[in-house]
Amino acid sequence: MNSESGQKLTLWSLRVRGRFVVALALVTALTTGAALERWVLKLGISGDALDEFRLMAQAWEIIDLNYVDRAAVRPGAMTQAAISGMTEALGDTGHSIYLTASQARKAGSAVQGRLTGVGIEIHTLGRQTVVVAPIDGSPAQLAGVRPGDVIEQVDGRSVAGLSMHQISARIAGEAGQAVVLTVVNPQDGVGREVKIVRASMKLNNMSWQWLPGTRLAHVRIAIFSDGESADLRKALVEIAQGAGEGVILDLRNNPGGVLEEAVLTASLFLKAGTVLWKKDARGIITPVPVRPGAVAGEIPLVVLINGGSASDSEIVAGALRDSHRATLVGETTFGTGTVLSQFPLNDGSALLLAVQEWLTPDKHSIWHRGIEPDVKTPASVSIPPLRPASEREMTAEQLQSSGDAQLLKAMEVLTNRSGKLPAAAANRP
Numbered sequence: 001m002n003s004e005s006g007q008k009l010t011l012w013s014l015r016v017r018g019r020f021v022v023a024l025a026l027v028t029a030l031t032t033g034a035a036l037e038r039w040v041l042k043l044g045i046s047g048d049a050l051d052e053f054r055l056m057a058q059a060w061e062i063i064d065l066n067y068v069d070r071a072a073v074r075p076g077a078m079t080q081a082a083i084s085g086m087t088e089a090l091g092d093t094g095h096s097i098y099l100t101a102s103q104a105r106k107a108g109s110a111v112q113g114r115l116t117g118v119g120i121e122i123h124t125l126g127r128q129t130v131v132v133a134p135i136d137g138s139p140a141q142l143a144g145v146r147p148g149d150v151i152e153q154v155d156g157r158s159v160a161g162l163s164m165h166q167i168s169a170r171i172a173g174e175a176g177q178a179v180v181l182t183v184v185n186p187q188d189g190v191g192r193e194v195k196i197v198r199a200s201m202k203l204n205n206m207s208w209q210w211l212p213g214t215r216l217a218h219v220r221i222a223i224f225s226d227g228e229s230a231d232l233r234k235a236l237v238e239i240a241q242g243a244g245e246g247v248i249l250d251l252r253n254n255p256g257g258v259l260e261e262a263v264l265t266a267s268l269f270l271k272a273g274t275v276l277w278k279k280d281a282r283g284i285i286t287p288v289p290v291r292p293g294a295v296a297g298e299i300p301l302v303v304l305i306n307g308g309s310a311s312d313s314e315i316v317a318g319a320l321r322d323s324h325r326a327t328l329v330g331e332t333t334f335g336t337g338t339v340l341s342q343f344p345l346n347d348g349s350a351l352l353l354a355v356q357e358w359l360t361p362d363k364h365s366i367w368h369r370g371i372e373p374d375v376k377t378p379a380s381v382s383i384p385p386l387r388p389a390s391e392r393e394m395t396a397e398q399l400q401s402s403g404d405a406q407l408l409k410a411m412e413v414l415t416n417r418s419g420k421l422p423a424a425a426a427n428r429p
Contacts, residue, residue, distance in 0.1 A: 101348030133253030133308030153182035209388035213396030224257030229264035256311025318360035337366025
């Protein structure tokens with residue numbers, strides 16, 4: 001990808017710009033003094049930052065010359081730790097991050113529908129490492145990892161004090177290899193060990209199913225990867241031809257993906273208007289309009305969201321909410337309303353930096369706030385959400401007794417709305 005592609009990707013893989021971010025590579029070749037000053041000025045670094053660059057180079061040189069454990073003085077590891085520390089100092093924990101070369105390669109695979117590993121999205125909350133969501137059909141999901149689980153150990157070793165890229169490196173591995181996560185349920189404090197066998201996965205990004213005994217379609221989007229919106233368009237046409245009476249768009253535990261796919265997804269349900277606004281570092285706000293070609297502009301619609309709905313999921317949910325097109329059911333979303341750009345570094349690693357903030361059509365900020373549902377419906381911690389594949393063999397009675405309170409509430413909202421938004425949504429400012 002390049003800056004001309006128009007794609008901006010979030011969480012899993014992000015737009016590559018045609019320039020490099022200057023990090024700490026200079027300290028591997030330069031020490032303090034006139035050479036450093038000339039190098040910094042040549043790159044266009046602000047003179048105000050010169051003292052800070054000198055300080056970093058000075059610390060590097062002191063460690064390199066004086067630290068007693070010579071085997072521990074590893075330039076590559078020191079550079080990675082320093083870059084990681086700089087991104088963590090921004091306070092955008094778990095979002096703007098440093099990726100090793102291996103992590104950068106894997107990030108590109110996810111939005112292309114391929115992934116090798118356990119299949120979870122993690123972030124830090126305070127000093128805890130928390131699971132945002134397991135990907136549908138991933139080894140982590142099949143092994144029982146749940147959104148909100150706090151990871152305390154990887155293969156019996158504590159992750160306390162480790163950076164995000166260090167924790168990710170411990171969890172990552174080759175297909176066929178096992179890893180054991182020690183996780184704690186934050187609601188009851190009960191810990192458990194989860195053994196996961198890493199695998200190469202073909203992500204099931206979009207699936208749908210008629211809910212038993214109804215003409216309501218349960219449409220699940222697991223991640224906004226390349227081609228997802230085209231698959232969704234085909235599904236919506238089939239639903240319309242099958243006399244569908246409503247759509248439940250399930251974005252629970254969807255960590256994001258390709259922004260353009262999210263824009264196209266929202267546009268399938270909207271006839272006109274704005275999908276989102278983008279605010280840059282200078283405060284300039286630019287609209288992203290609805291794309292033409294809606295195929296489901298009239299069918300009653302409910303969107304399911306929860307704390308694992310992040311990034312592009314929040315864009316879609318916010319667009320459909322502010323346009324009074326859908327009712328949101330579930331729980332407050334994660335709150336990652338920014339465009340992350342990927343800046344490659346010379347060794348194949350990369351910096352993912354928030355360079356633009358997303359605003360909903362009504363210019364509400366998502367970042368660190370999330371999107372509130374219209375109909376707040378908590379999920380049972382012990383009961384995983386239903387997926388379309390599991391509903392194919394269900395009876396209507398089994399569906400009602402499934403325990404998926406959010407899906408059942410969405411069905412209730414669609415049954416009661418008769419093509420109109422409920423009062424809570426219709427009266428939204």
